[in-house]
Amino acid sequence: MSTAEAPAAFELTDLVVRYGKVRAVDGVSISSPPGRITALLGPNGAGKSSLLGVLSTASRPASGHVRVFGHDVLTAPVAARRRLGLVFQERTLDKELSVERNLWFHARLFGMQRSDARARIDLMLDLFELTDRRRQPVEDLSGGLARRVEIARALLHRPNLLILDEPTNGLDPTARAAVWADLLRLRDRLGVTVLYSTHYMDEAEYADEIVILRKGRVVRQGSLGSLKSSLDSSRIVVSCADDDAAARQLRTAGFEPLHEPGGVAVHCADPESRIADVVRALDVPGLTVAVHHPSMNDVYLAAAVEHESPGLAPGDHREQPGLPHEHRQERMSTQ
Ligand SMILES: Nc1ncnc2c1ncn2[C@@H]1O[C@H](COP(=O)(O)OP(=O)(O)OP(=O)(O)O)[C@@H](O)[C@H]1O
CATH class of the missing domain: 3.40.50.300 (P-loop containing nucleotide triphosphate hydrolases)
Known part of the structure; x- marks a missing residue:
């Protein structure tokens, strides 16, 4: 055969x-x-x-x-x-x-x-x-x-x-x-x-x-x-002594930062290629920068969110009770 x-x-x-x-x-x-x-x-x-x-x-x-x-x-x-x-x-x-x-x-x-x-x-x-x-x-x-x-x-x-x-x-x-x-x-x-x-x-x-x-x-x-790639939640996470200032500076440089528990995140398909631009945009004390790619856990939680709470419009940033902030962002990014 x-x-x-x-x-x-x-x-x-x-x-x-x-x-x-x-x-x-x-x-x-x-x-x-x-x-x-x-x-x-x-x-x-x-x-x-x-x-x-x-x-x-x-x-x-x-x-x-x-x-x-x-x-x-x-x-x-x-x-x-x-x-x-x-x-x-x-x-x-x-x-x-x-x-x-x-x-x-x-x-x-x-x-x-x-x-x-x-x-x-x-x-x-x-x-x-x-x-x-x-x-x-x-x-x-x-x-x-x-x-x-x-x-x-x-x-x-x-x-x-x-x-x-x-x-x-x-x-x-x-x-x-x-x-x-x-x-x-x-x-x-x-x-x-x-x-x-x-x-x-x-x-x-x-x-x-x-x-x-x-x-x-x-x-x-x-x-x-x-x-993982269907999730589209790869991001650069910036943390420093003043996250609000970092978010302001990133917006001024044309990024769309989102606050998450570890700091401020900039979502992009290829974070490694944007790190230098992100760092250049910032003038804040105690800056650390990390790249995050979605994990299996992120995939699982995103599927759970999608099927638990339908009806959020694209870009809708309303609170979703009971979910970690990080995954609320992913929910939005998968729309
Ligand atoms: N013998 C049974 N009689 C009646 N309902 C059942 C029976 N076995 C499973 N169910 C119901 O069928 C559904 C699926 O159960 P199942 O055990 O297949 O799920 P599962 O994904 O294996 O769960 P777990 O991760 O807890 O093992 C559930 O609503 C469960 O309550």
Whole structure:
């Protein structure tokens, strides 16, 4: 099969998931080619787990189509499931059993041959640097190590798509970094496609594609770079002993300064090329100048603002309660 004909790793078309009258997922269409990492973001209740539930064949949609490597999850759930590795939010290892026994049970569940299972367990333990823990009961492991055992287990039957619902929830920063080192290695070495949900903005940055859900709908989608550049909130931030004077001088020089918590900001597409002009325009005591480019957090908050408080006209500088000043400015700059 040529690359052009290869099916998507996952493909959701007009997916709707309902719980009674609640439309938890409300017409979502997303897909990924094999070998890529996709992050699902969104506030509590946005529909992330509901979407992953259908994709993982655990629940049924109200309407729409979901395919895993070309297999429809409704009409060919067994074929779809064999291509899937699942890591749920809740811990699902048997705590009293050793790491190795937990993996053995999974291999049996998927009908793996004994010799194949043994080789595959050795490989996974090696890949996740768990070989010297193989006989340790899971209850003796840290949260981070237990999570890595769950990911190793999910990959035992050679799935091509790994789905993780908030994989690093509750882990400390070191354990989170270790889990991410594993996931990136998996993509690079084994070509596994990864789809995960998270509330951590820094973790979204590992993804090739980022999808932000809100109230069951996609409100932003794209690579980190494209999402950041669509925000248009790069700026030069000037701080000094007299911000009002700095703002006056910048206006006189033809800039449109905006006050923000760190000082006075001049928004422009290419801040590095305008720094010299900004500095030349200023004659204030204790001047410091910094360049800010939008972060993933800015992208997320801008999407939240846009969908929480529609109706602000372009250039409208009214206060938006509950939002940091910085993001009120971004809201205006994205109009
Ligand atoms: N079993 C259920 N019965 C009824 N309503 C549900 C059920 N599961 C989820 N919901 C509702 O569906 C909507 C989406 O929930 P879901 O758990 O998919 O969101 P989420 O983005 O995963 O949230 P979180 O980040 O908190 O995990 C919410 O309004 C939630 O209350």
